[in-house]
Amino acid sequence: MKIKSLSAGLALGALAAFGASAGQITVFDWSGYDDPGFFNAYVEKHGGAPDFSFFADDHEGFNKLRSGFKADLAHPCSGLIGKMRAADLIKPIDTARLDAWGELLPTLAQLPEVSSDGQIWMVPFDWGNTGLVYRTDLVEGDIDLKMLADPALAGKVSLPDVVEDAYGFAALAVGVNDWSEMTDEKFQEASDFLRAVHKNVRFYWSDQGQLDAAIKSGEIHAAWAWNATELSLIFDNVPVKLVRDPEVGVASWACGYVHLKDGEGSDEDVYDFLNALSDAESGKYLIEAWGYAHANAGSYGIADQEAVRAYGYSDPESFMAESLFGFRVPNEMAAKMLKEFERIKAGF
Incomplete structure (x- = not known):
């Protein structure tokens, strides 16, 4: 994707000035999501990106975690959350430490996979x-x-x-x-x-x-x-x-970040990363450079409006209501x- 490649290239160039990795935490993710455009605020605070390891799909990622692979955060789609909870791989999210939690689209924040048993289990990011x-x-x-x-x-x-x-x-x-x-x-x-x-x-x-x-x-x-x-x-x-x-x-899908139980990084760094991902500026970049929708409702007002309309995101809640x-x-x-x-x- 030309626009994505250009934007990612600029972001990676800026990242190179800080160094390849800040190394405080490890994020287990889909290939490509190490794009620092998603978490510029983290890079600015820590001087670089966290460490990343990648999986090809949810099932591969789940099996690797269940077999003992250690990371601090993972990026599953919401259909996997039940299995991750049953396998005792994740712990609840403390929304009091998330600056933008109240800005997330209600449909995503209230999904039963996200919110159940009085706890929040995933921070919605992309859909x-x-x-x-x-x-x-x-x-x-x-x-x-x-x-x-x-x-x-x-x-x-x-x-x-x-x-x-x-x-x-x-x-x-x-x-x-x-x-x-x-x-x-x-x-x-x-x-x-x-x-x-x-x-x-x-x-x-x-x-x-x-x-x-x-x-x-x-x-x-x-x-x-x-x-x-x-x-x-x-x-x-x-x-x-x-x-x-x-x-x-x-059909529509939604994915996000979970806090893994066996991670060895600090909680402070984990929440710094989650806050960077949840910010409306992260959503603006996701919409404009990748064409995916973001969980932060404020992203749609600051992103390029031609792109928002072209992708069908002018009314995210209505769009999701009409999708499978x-x-x-x-x-x-x-x-x-x-x-x-x-x-x-x-x-x-």
Whole structure:
């Protein structure tokens, strides 16, 4: 993404003047989230960034933490919070130490995964959309989710190698926009649909860069992808579109930071980092440079308004109310989906 690369490059250049890492704490994160544009206030106070280690997806990150990997903070999506609590990996967040807690979007701050049992378990940070991204010059006519099972797209489709995202796609395709409506019959219908699409799948993507490159080259014509893919390719002058038609469906996701129990860094540094991430200026950077939405409601007023409108973030609460949220999948359903998704990918 050109704008992201430029902004990140400037931020990294500024960071180099301080040194590569302040080293006070270790953050376990998705690749790319060591971008200091997200936590400039921390860099200014500590003279550098914290140490970072990375995971490819939530399940890999969870398994690594459960096997003994030590860090102070981790960045899961909210669907993983229940498992992390059950495994005794995280401890409650002290919101009295968060300067911007009262500025966070209510829908995110009040999620049951975030707030339960009288405690706060995650500081929401980023959220966004997962939708149908396609090459407008390579796919003729109208497109909808069910078209990804059309033999005309054989070998030209990519789905995420993340069970919640894949089943979110299938749920919308079979008419489910609320996980409480996923009956056994609808689950079977969604699974059958994924099996039909599997015949057209060239690869299941786990790395956005891999997917973006495949769409850019024309290898992939249509994919269920994060909204950052659309923005990245548009900046590279690739004719793509993310379908935002309610009749087609868009899913939303939300991720944030948790305080790990086995971390060896100081709580003061942990909360310095969380405060930097939660600030509206961090959100402005996230919106403008990455195209993702931020948890701080104040971010939308100070970010570039053309970008805010283009991404559909002018009214974040309404947008989230009309989306299928992947993180609200009941635990029993999530386990059922995981088992069936592995069978589908294996061709069964």
